[in-house]
Amino acid sequence: MSTDERAEAITAFHASLDGPTWRVAGWGSPELQRMRFEALTRTTDYTGGTVLDWGCGPGDLYFHLRSLHHPLTYSGLDLNPAMVALAKTRAVPAVTLGQTPEGHHDYVFLSGVFQFADPSDPLYYLNILEHAYDISGRAVAANFLSPNRPQAATAEDELYPDPSVLTKFAAALTDRWRLDHAYHPQGADFTLALLR
Structure with missing residues (x-):
């Protein structure tokens, strides 16, 4: 599966959803x-600054970050034109259409980005994380579906990546990293x- 095929799968998945923005973004509740x-904010010791929301969807993370009352300069990036349009109707600032961000940001957050497996490139998510780390000044955080998720x-x-693969990858990039596998019911997410 190429990058474009993953983008098509993601766009098709979200096109099949309707309702409130959390549902359109693909969350269960x-x-x-x-x-x-x-x-995302806890594991990075988030205290405000410039934030890139990579895979911003309808912009719900923007509203969450704003509610924390830290200084915030937000930008969002999404590969789905419908999501970018929806975020803009909600007055989410600085949302653009694209796949690979540029610039430099204090924090880079990726929530729900790594949904689909890619049999032709099973570790594709590591390249994305490395790029996110390269453009971050303070920290990067990403959510993943857990391989411990109930079969049903x-x-x-x-995509259900092996946390041990990610911890080896993290340790090769930085001696400051965290893996949180305790917050989600049934251990279904991590x-x-x-951190810099």
Whole structure:
């Protein structure tokens, strides 16, 4: 599966969803979305600054970050034109269409980006994380579906990376990293943070 094929799969998945923004973004409930957002900020010791929301969807993370009352200069990037349009209707600032961000940001957050597996490039997510780390000044954090997820809650085409692969990758980049596998019911999700 190429990058374009992954983008098509993601766009098709979200096109099949409707309702509130948390559902359009693919989350099971607003509480599950909030838990993931809290894991991003907690694992990075987030205190405000410039934030890139890579895979911003409808911009829900922007509203979560704003509610924390830290200084915030936000930018969002998404490969799905419908998501970018929806975020703009909600007055989410600095949202653009694209796949690979540039510039430099204090924090880079990736929530829900790594949904689909890619049999032709099974570790594709490591390249994305490395790029995110390269453009970050303080920290990067990403959520992943856990391989410990109950069988009934899995799908054949989804990505369930091995946390041990991610910890080896993290340790090769930085001696400051965290893996949080404790916040989600049934251990169905985890967050990796890479700190500067």
